[in-house]
């Protein structure tokens with residue numbers, strides 16, 4: 001996602017029944033079940049913010065028999081002004097259908113089974129619930145005064161309105177059947193498979209996702225919309241959904257999407273979803289990469305095409321973050337660093353290398369500024385407890401720079417070959433950083449431990465100073481390249497450009513791995529100027 005302004009949001013303190021089992025983050029992953037699909041029915045009203053929900057979860061047990069399991073669902077709570085969800089009943093089908101006991105407290109719904117379910121067995125659980133969502137499903141008026149409903153789940157706010165395993169590690173298929181008064185249009189993940197008017201002035205709209213999704217990306221958008229079926233890109237329908245008052249400007253702005261989609265489709269691999277909708281919404285973020293329907297903030301529509309980079313960022317997320325999802329929150333750079341870098345790559349393709357370099361330089365400055373504020377923070381930073389704190393300059397801009405440096409290290413051909421392979425292997429699944437490293441090592445035949453360690457796990461930023469002495473008689477140059485950061489030595493290949501009085505330009509690369517690195521090279525003319533890293537390949541601060 002892209003922050004609207006870089007304000008970090010406070011997050012609800014979660015109290016869990018059980019302790020973390022095997023994860024690095026504190027979410028109590030459930031090793032005993034796998035959610036295969038969610039089928040949500042939701043009834044929305046004009047006269048009340050209270051929603052009624054029925055969630056049918058198809059579940060498979062893993063290697064152990066199952067006696068009970070837990071889902072996330074925010075319960076009705078005084079501290080939420082009486083908002084939250086109340087569960088009326090839970091049905092189990094395995095295969096006999098029976099109403100079962102449950103305990104709903106501390107925002108966890110513990111479902112107790114009457115009979116143990118055998119290992120490796122499919123069963124379903126149906127949760128009947130209702131209440132006013134305190135968050136997650138944002139019920140409010142848009143800037144034109146019209147009532148709207150927008151899912152806004154990142155990172156773990158689906159649990160405010162959807163009983164679920166609300167963590168990206170357990171992806172599942174999802175279907176939304178949304179019953180609304182007839183004047184609403186409904187957009188959701190996947191393909192629209194039904195729109196039926198009922199006999200009580202309401203209608204049911206049903207959308208189905210044919211690919212498994214993380215709960216952070218499962219949403220509905222319900223509003224009065226103007227809808228444009230804009231284009232088909234490699235058989236993928238691209239649509240714009242904007243508020244009717246913004247129709248002309250919105251259709252114009254969002255029409256930048258097909259070109260971006262086509263570029264990433266060719267560059268990374270086939271798009272994972274049935275459509276791409278760009279939706280004007282009430283998301284708290286600048287843009288939120290919900291799978292197959294990106295939600296943008298409502299003032300994203302200007303009629304001036306001011307959000308090309310934002311669209312590129314969110315579309316890039318459909319590959320990275322959505323189709324390939326981090327298995328653990330601390331690896332969120334696999335979403336944000338990738339989306340940031342692939343925006344750079346799109347800008348390079350569309351507007352040229354200089355434009356990409358301007359972005360890289362800006363990002364380099366942002367990284368240095370952030371480092372001053374948080375000198376011990378790295379991209380993969382296990383010290384971070386609050387999920388919203390993971391959205392920072394390290395996971396976005398520095399993550400992007402890591403990919404840029406990896407591209408330099410491997411060369412364009414191997415880098416993009418590796419990216420394609422990583423996408424192909426982990427598409428519709430989950431990955432950790434080591435999975436990405438493994439693919440890039442396999443494709444390049446190089447060990448990259450040193451690279452990932454120094455750039456992703458270490459907080460240090462390298463800086464460098466060069467000095468030289470030219471010997472006219474021998475026509476040689478003694479070059480000293482000194483790493484000047486206080487701690488930690490880095491390994492990298494530094495390009496240096498020697499420019500002499502008569503405009504002669506000589507380009508050489510040097511392997512740097514010590515504090516002080518000395519080289520002697522032959523050079524016809526005394527250089528007037530030397531430029532370290534002239535092509536902006538390293539996140540290196542030249543003194």
Ligand SMILES: [Zn+2]
Nearest residue numbers: 001002336339
């Ligand atoms: Zn993002």
